[in-house]
Amino acid sequence: MRDALIQRTIDQLSSINILKNDLIKEHFRRSHNDLQALELEHKFLGIYQSIAQDAQNKSKSTNTEFGEISELLKVYEFKNLYLLDTNFQSLFSTKEKNLYPLSKESLESLLGTKGNLFQIIDASAYSESKETLLYYYIPIVDENQVVGSILVEEDFQKIQDILLENTGMGNTGESYFVAGDYRLRSTSRFFPDVPPLTISVDTESIRNAFQGLSKDHIIADYRGKKVLSVQRQIENTTLDWMLISEMDFDEAMAPIIELRNYLIGITLIILLLIVLITYFLSNAIARPILELKNIVFTLSKGIIPNQTPLTSSTDEIIQITKAINELTDGLKRTTDFAQEIGSGNFKTSFKTLSDFDMLGQALLHMRDELLILREKETKLEREKAIALLQGQEKERRRIIQELHDGVGQMLTVIRMQVDSLEADNESKAEIKNQINNTVNEVKRISYNVMPHxxxxxxxxxxxxxxxxxxxxxxxxxxxxxxxxxxxxxxxxxxxxxxxxxxxxxxxxxxxxxxxxxxxxxxxxxxxxxxxxxxxxxxxxxxxxxxxxxxxxxxxxxxxxxxxxxxxxxxxxxxxxxxxxxxxxxxx
Known part of the structure; x- marks a missing residue:
């Protein structure tokens, strides 16, 4: 049982590890696609050319340029942006005072031989605060020539939020990142105020995991605690990171201890019940059996029984079993019928338990009365709705008659009176045209209300x-x-x-x-x-x-x-x- 529990916990940790691994890979993929789309739209080239022109003219970048860059960071949820020339010198930064954390040598070391390709780089080793620094490096190409580059700083808190989700990991479960230098890259759940790069995870099991050797699942973690551990590297990125999901061994084994104590308690209770039941049955098993048989048979017919005298029999147990079965079946059918009536299904059939089944007959009578009441209610609602619609149509006919006899005739008289006005023909024609438009609108409204x-x-x-x-x-x-x-x-x-x-x-x-x-x-x-x-x-x-x-x-x-x-x-x-x-x- 212990091995099965350990394997189940490891499987659960593995599922969580895979899920978080997929979520983080999807986050990197989405960020990569967003930045690649901006590159294809020549956004970065445009920003570079604008700022490079300002630098050549020895003028400061305009608020419009800064606002455009800030808007890009806000829309795509990045933290900072650095614009570099071909010597990796900072031309522009969204960070206060243009604080650029990397030297030319350090950036070249991080990029290696892929300086002309998009990649994700881990610059945490150069962080003075020992916090995680993660950048997206994008070369700026103009006419097939690299003219500069962009460093976009990832908001690592979004990745941290994924790691801190501990659903299914108990009270001591934790997921965290370890880099190839065997130091944390994510904040420890147990030491939230300690910068991650100050915590070393240089254990034999982690070294074996990075080297692709067999991965132990029961290890000592960076706190020295015995834990169940699952490790998996982040794939499809340039990061040499390992995602680790762990749970304290003591917490994982807690169900076995609880089960042991539970079984001991249940065993003691069962033993006590056996003693008590044996005692009472040995003293009074025969006397109430016949009385129970008669009561149960009476109940199975739906009749409220009276007190019956005790009788003797040789097959009491068999008769009681039969009576209880009949009673259970009868009460189940009656309950099902009552539930059908309660849900409004009045067409369901039901056979009374006997000619004296008062409960069944009452339910049948109630069903018939409810069915009649529903039919009356449906008929009344339909009649009311029809009467309402007929009233509406009658009112509509009256309205269009009023429009025709009242407004229509008045407009006709007005049109005739226009002819008698002393005004030029153009003014008369314009007034007549407006009157004709009004007549047509009245006709259109009349047709919509009630077409003749x-x-x-x-x-x-x-x-x-x-x-x-x-x-x-x-x-x-x-x-x-x-x-x-x-x-x-x-x-x-x-x-x-x-x-x-x-x-x-x-x-x-x-x-x-x-x-x-x-x-x-x-x-x-x-x-x-x-x-x-x-x-x-x-x-x-x-x-x-x-x-x-x-x-x-x-x-x-x-x-x-x-x-x-x-x-x-x-x-x-x-x-x-x-x-x-x-x-x-x-x-």
């Missing part, structure tokens, strides 16, 4: 007029087809509902879809009216639209539901399809 074509000529004419309005007031092409399989007239309630559904769908397309083509097809069949509205717009995710508002989609579905119909909405980046099925009521 729907009242006078039916659904097909109203939808055709609606499509004409869409084509007139937008750049969308509308393909409208209305096919009738049977010669009949739809009721006004069904016609106005279908008109509103299509109107809502077209309004959403005009406002949000960015579509250029729309097809509206209506099929009037014997048993239903089928409507499909399709567009080639950008589509949407229905759940996200409903979270924001989605009133239009809700109105479409609710109007279809009120007529016992249903709606299917399919949307993708290539367009949207809304299908509506409205059944024809049987007479």
């Amino acid at each position: 074509a729907l009242i006078d000529y039916g659904l097909e004419a109203a939808l055709r007029g609606l499509c004409d309005h869409v084509k007139k007031y937008s750049s969308i092409t509308v393909d409208f087809q209305y096919v009738k399989d049977i010669d009949r007239s739809l009721t006004f309630e069904m016609s106005i509902a279908l008109f509103r559904i299509v109107q809502e769908a077209l309004t959403n397309i005009v406002k949000h879809a960015h579509a250029t083509k729309v097809s509206l097809h209506v099929l009037d069949k014997e048993d239903e009216v089928y409507v499909v509205v399709e567009d080639n717009g950008r589509g949407f995710v229905e759940s996200e639209v409903l979270k924001k508002d989605g009133l239009g989609l809700r109105n479409i579905r609710e109007r279809a539901n009120l007529l016992d119909g249903y709606t299917e909405i399919h949307s993708s980046s290539k367009g949207t399809s809304i299908e509506v099925h409205i059944p024809i009521p049987t007479t």
Whole structure:
């Protein structure tokens, strides 16, 4: 068990080590891509040329140049930036007083023979504060010639935050970096105030790990503590760093000690219970058995039992087992039935335990009453919704009549009175044009509120007029087809509902879809009216639209539901399809 626990802990540490290793590699990769993108955009070359020109003219860099560099550091979350010439002398720095920490010799030593390539360099050995210094070196190339270089200082706290995440590592778990000089590069969890480079990790196991030899998992760490350890080098970078994840050995073994104490306690409790149970059973095992049998059989039929006298029997244990099984089964079915009723599933079936099952009969009666109540409530809600919609449509008809008889006639009179004014023809024509625009706007509003074509000529004419309005007031092409399989007239309630559904769908397309083509097809069949509205717009995710508002989609579905119909909405980046099925009521 000890070896299994050790292996499980090592596997867990290895998983954490791999995860953090991947997160840090991904951080370096993202930073590399960001800097490479800036290099490809010639950002660094532009900054270098601007600052080099200022240096040649012996003028200071402008606030604009400094602001641009500071903005780059802020956007890409870097700490500092140094601009160097070909002799690695600092031309510019975002650090106060242009404090450049590296000499030409030290930088050349760090770069080696790859001075003309992008690389990550560890300059921690030259840090006066013994803190970790990590730079991205980017050569500045102009016409295939290196004219300077950029050193971008990494904000190492972001990497430190990844290492300090101790989920799954217990109270003593720690992940940290060790470099090839066998010194820490990340802050110790146990010595947070000590600079990392002052802590040596020069142990045999770490040396073996750097040399690629067998890696021991039970070692003494830099504190001298016995720990379980996993080591893995950072790959795909120029850093000679080892990521180490460890946990104190005593904490890893704590579950075994706890289990041992737990088993001892359980064993003592079981022994005590055996003694007590044996004592009581030996004195009173026979007398209550028959009484329990009768009570349990009575309960299995759903009847509340009375006190029964004791009787003798030779198979009491078998009868009690049978009675308990029947009782368990009966109570389970009754409980399941009650839960189904509670969740609103009133169509579930249930058989009473017996003709005298008072609980089962009460549940059946309650189910029937709740079902009747739900049907009444659904009917009442539907009637209220239909009445509300009918009231709205009636009010809309009254409004457009008022617009036609009132505002429309008044505008006509005004237009006639303009002819009698003593003014030049150009002014009259301008006023008439404004009046005509107002008349057209009133007509458009009237059509949206309640089209006369729907009242006078039916659904097909109203939808055709609606499509004409869409084509007139937008750049969308509308393909409208209305096919009738049977010669009949739809009721006004069904016609106005279908008109509103299509109107809502077209309004959403005009406002949000960015579509250029729309097809509206209506099929009037014997048993239903089928409507499909399709567009080639950008589509949407229905759940996200409903979270924001989605009133239009809700109105479409609710109007279809009120007529016992249903709606299917399919949307993708290539367009949207809304299908509506409205059944024809049987007479």
